[in-house]
Amino acid sequence: MWRMADFELTRRPRRLRQNPALRTLTAETRLHPADFILPLFIADGLDAPREITSMPGVYQHTEDSLKTICHEALDAGVKAIDLFGVPLEEDKDATGSVAWAEDGILNRGIAALRDEFGDDLVIIADTCLDEFTDHGHCGVIRTDSRGNEYVDNDETIKLYCDMAVSQARAGAHMVSPSGMMDGQIGQIRKALDNEGFDDVVIMAYSAKYASKFFGPFRDAVGSSLKGDRRTYQQDPANVRESLLETELDIAEGADIVMVKPALPYLDVLAKVAETSPVPVAAYQVSGEYAMMKAAGANGWIDFEETMMESLVSIKRAGADQILTYYAIEAAKQLNG
Secondary structure (H helix, E strand, O other), rough: OOHHHHHOOOOOOHHOOOOHHHHOOOOOOOHHHHHEEEEEEEEEEOOOEEEEOOOOOOOOOOOOHHHHHHHHHHHOOOOOOEEEEEEOOOHHHHOOHOOOOOOOHHHHHHHHHHHHHHHOOOEEEOOOOOOOOOOOOOOOEOOOOOOEEEOOOHHHHHHHHHHHHHHHHHHEEEEEEEEOOOHHHHHHHHHHHHOOOOOOEEEEEEEEEEOOOHHHHHOOOOOOOOOOOOOOOOOOOOOOOHHHHHHHHHHOOOEEEEEEOOOOHHHHHHHHHHOOOOOOOOOHHHHHHHHHHHHHHHOOOHHHHHHHHHHHHHHHHOOOEEOOOOHHHHHHHOOO
């Protein structure tokens, strides 16, 4: 049996770093374009794509520009997108009813992509009400006996079920419940199965934190939120809570689980990946993207290299899939 003292080790690591070919040959973590999921936004009432001010290079899309960017993604090797809908302000109401309307913006976008791409592109639909409610919360608001507002968990799940079924009917391959209601995965699975959509995949936002890194996303979807979501999203101080939430979601039928955000929660991602029997996704969220983009624009960092380093770190921590706004650019870099 060899002992470390038997070897001259001083220069061994550096010998494997001396040129790009050797570094590539011995890399322990590898990214591939098929690892990426591209989040996209389709907005009602647009006649041209509209750049999101706090996320330079990311757009709210029309139906036509949505198809165009999806073709670009596929050409680069990105085979999955996660679609969010941005309704007209006048279409928002207390329950977010346009979210499950057949002619609502999100379901129209799903249907257009399924017609365009069939099964060549995995179409994931965000299954949450925050973009569609006039109060910006992820569910039905009630008032308790002391006059405090809260999100009614069970009533909200009923609407999530309606939304998921409508998305499956529109052509989504996968639904992605992100509202963090207790028991939502089991009820959505049951609703989909009852309607004959037992082949529709569920990607659960299992470890979703009440994070300030979500700020630019609220610009992207035109959120009406006043306040925060700390009563139903997870406390950034906790890890065991995420492991419990993940375990519960898997028991209820989640096919993929997710950690969100990614970079500030790599420790959580690693722990979830160590124990999960199903694939684990991580979402590099809007704030992560926007900070690196801003620092790059100011010349403080090399944006492209920093972004690729961040994606490697997420993969190294255990992510099987990475949701990132940089998916197409990263895929093109990997393709050379």
